[in-house]
Amino acid sequence: MIKITGNLEKVTVEVEELSNYIGKTVQIHGSIYKIRKMSDFAFVLLRAKREIVQCVYSKGMTRFPLEELEEESCVIVTAYVQEESRSKKGYDLQIQNIEVLSKPEDPSPIVINNKYVDTSIEKLLDFRPITLRNEKERAIFKIQEGIVDGIREFLKKEKFTEIRTPKIVYAGAEGGANIFHLDYFGKIAYLAQSPQFYKQMMVGVYERVFEIAPVYRAEKHDTSRHLNEYTSVDFEMGYIDSFEEIMQTETMMLRHSVQYLEQYYETEINLLKIKLPVINEIPVIKFIEAKELVAKEYYRKINDYDDFEPEEEKLLCRWIKKETGSDFVFVTCYPSKKRPFYAMESKENKEETLSFDLLFRGLEITTGGQRIHSYQEQIEKMRKREMDIEQFESYLMMHRYGMPPHGGLGLGLERFTSRLLEQENVRLSTLFPRDINRLVP
């Protein structure tokens, strides 16, 4: 009987390890990213897992006809690793031979191997499977990977347990009409707007939990900052002394994530020319004070006393940056009527909640706050809002049988990535965005 031993030996070498092979002949694989013909030789750029590697094709040396080489062919290159002090890497790759594993059927309809893909956002997204092959496009999602890894490393260190909760749910957590409906074996079900109910339940189990998973909002807005499916980085923590503790934890988390990027994603940071934010201290301003400040500083009328207009978020961030140097600002104490039924209200002022948003470079990226943990208090608030308490019986189970003071937040991963990269549109930080007009690819 044949057996799989779990020993995999590849003849090809990892690109990152090439400097160990100076003076030797190696095989590397990848996709032909670009062929740059010079007078009597050519540069052949090979797209490997994370790097674009430059190889030198010389007429005398390379046993493969250059005219037969096509961009986006997948190949194994046999190359001599030649010491070269003028090269940044310390070596040159002299191609000896090329084995073509596969060829494209047609040349790419969009130029993808320039510094950036020069096209409209619609085309960029229509041709996502190939435009993502561009060096800068794919670097965006390495950065996103790094953000998440940094966050996860921090949360694990702080003893949060990672959980996985259902996205098909019986009730929406955030209320409102912006929820997707689903036929679930003849019953109506919904797609989760957030893991709110479940992460709270799990605080009763592990004290501190987090989940990084998709959430769904059936919003009909077609703006540069809305997605109908996005990744929410959610955490929830018990035994908090105040809701400031959640903001403290988020500050530490983001600081750690940025440091993680600095440490492991230098290539992409340089390639995308990312200006990482310095996170020493994050200023805090109350919602109503922020509204008044923006009105006064920028000569604006307040149209809506309960919510920010997008322009106000931008202006607030501009003012904070100017006055304090911070790219972030916490806005606290949002009006109770604009926050969900589980938000805890301030003891001093029932109209205000112990909640916050975090704005980053002009955009809200996080909503968080303390939750009600007392059964009676929660029931009362739901009654006032004329909610169907029976429908929430399993949610209320945790309150009924004992919950610690707790709170948490949800961070929109694509929004955070997008502002980190100072992009115009959050879709640019989404591999395959879903919006009111886009379901493909």
Add this chain to the structure above:
Amino acid sequence: MIKITGNLEKVTVEVEELSNYIGKTVQIHGSIYKIRKMSDFAFVLLRAKREIVQCVYSKGMTRFPLEELEEESCVIVTAYVQEESRSKKGYDLQIQNIEVLSKPEDPSPIVINNKYVDTSIEKLLDFRPITLRNEKERAIFKIQEGIVDGIREFLKKEKFTEIRTPKIVYAGAEGGANIFHLDYFGKIAYLAQSPQFYKQMMVGVYERVFEIAPVYRAEKHDTSRHLNEYTSVDFEMGYIDSFEEIMQTETMMLRHSVQYLEQYYETEINLLKIKLPVINEIPVIKFIEAKELVAKEYYRKINDYDDFEPEEEKLLCRWIKKETGSDFVFVTCYPSKKRPFYAMESKENKEETLSFDLLFRGLEITTGGQRIHSYQEQIEKMRKREMDIEQFESYLMMHRYGMPPHGGLGLGLERFTSRLLEQENVRLSTLFPRDINRLVP
């Protein structure tokens, strides 16, 4: 202006660090798991993040009336850490005072603080928010966390990039009727059965990718091994020399994951008495040979030449275990007609695919294989199956503009966890399972 500095200092001490405080008085927080009254003292078991901590209540020493203490209250315990050589930890916790942060409204309707929750699976799941507070119940999902962390650590080491792809999709990847429908702004959309199309596209970008995310199957089966929403651990890798390479990689991945559990989850392994599988070599058997072997060895009639019956999977695993000692077996070369349109067929026999399933302790936990990377070959197969090629235009873009030989797999996380723990039902390894009858909690 107030500022958040990201320095969080708690007065309470982490339970894991108590041995650093021998001879001192500390504060710890947690939930009262169990009160065990003895003649003139009591044991108070405190449920902390990962451990149940035993504290000693003594009438003379503790300044809190024992009769007022309730199970599932959330408390801060002030305790003296007394050296005690007879204790396994080297110390005892002598309670000096208790501060009650919150109390349950009612006592739990189910006993959750015994060795296990002694009830039906239906009740266990109906009362999930509280039954998960049981020491063993919650340990299951720490193990699940460890499985995933081990897998992620391995895949990162092997230079796989973690991706996030949409779950609202325009077409099902696996075909068939078992797909959930959704009204997406007046269009029909579906819930992803797998990230198949997207992970393949991303092989064209990063060469090696993985995703750990929910997938959806609208199967009407109500069995012990089906869930309608589950977590799929998917990876996909380019530049493979053969489909055996995928099996090699899975073997290494599972071996690493089990080693990771051994290293970091000893507490839960002991608590749940888990028999970790030894993964040295995994036997491989062709599908048709496996069918015939089971028929011969166990005197069974072959009813279906194209697929396994669940009983056959169990018997095959039993035989493999007896003959080789392995808890796993790879079954390869499934009939082409039973595999999706993207499966690559064997060059020698077009009726067979270069595909495999991995069975573990009687249950299929993985499906994988090599995919078609040639545009013409893929188009041809789709035509033969009378598929609407236009609908798959964006999927086929990658084939058209160049793809390496590649393949991958999907591992059902709940199934793997469940067999690792030798449970009767996969729901027991799901925090909040979704099945044909269950949408709550």
